[in-house]
Amino acid sequence: xxxxxxxxxxxxxxxxxEAVKAGLIHHRQLTLKEPGCITFEVxxxxxxxxxFNVYEEFVDRxxxxxxxxxxxxxxxxxxxxxxxxxxxxxx
Numbered sequence: 140x141x142x143x144x145x146x147x148x149x150x151x152x153x154x155x156x157e158a159v160k161a162g163l164i165h166h167r168q169l170t171l172k173e174p175g176c177i178t179f180e181v182x183x184x185x186x187x188x189x190x191f192n193v194y195e196e197f198v199d200r201x202x203x204x205x206x207x208x209x210x211x212x213x214x215x216x217x218x219x220x221x222x223x224x225x226x227x228x229x230x
Contacts, residue, residue: 140199142177147226148184148192155221156189163191166215170195173209175202193226200230 151159163181170179177196184190197203210216 140201141230143197143200143203144229145193145195145203145226146229147224148190149181149219149225150223151189151191151219152221153189155218158218159191159222162215162218166210166213169209169213169215170206173202173206175199176206203228 160183167179167181170176175198177198178194179196180192180194182192184192195203195206197206
């Protein structure tokens with residue numbers, strides 16, 4: 140099976156910025172512990188504080204989909220309900 144890579148960014152509403160920054164720490168820790176996670180990076184853009192650049196790699200489609208499911212049902216998923224996601228996924 141092929142590695143899955145997600146690249147892109149999220150934009151966070153000003154009203155959610157501090158909560159998202161705080162929640163990102165725990166979300167990153169949980170994601171890096173997931174089976175099949177190779178890399179998980181989310182960094183606040185230097186020019187736009189409401190934009191966070193995202194780069195993820197998983198060993199295969201199954202690991203990626205399990206991550207997506209976990210996120211959808213997590214505190215992070217609820218916390219980022221107002222976030223706009225701009226991603227591309229490559230295999």
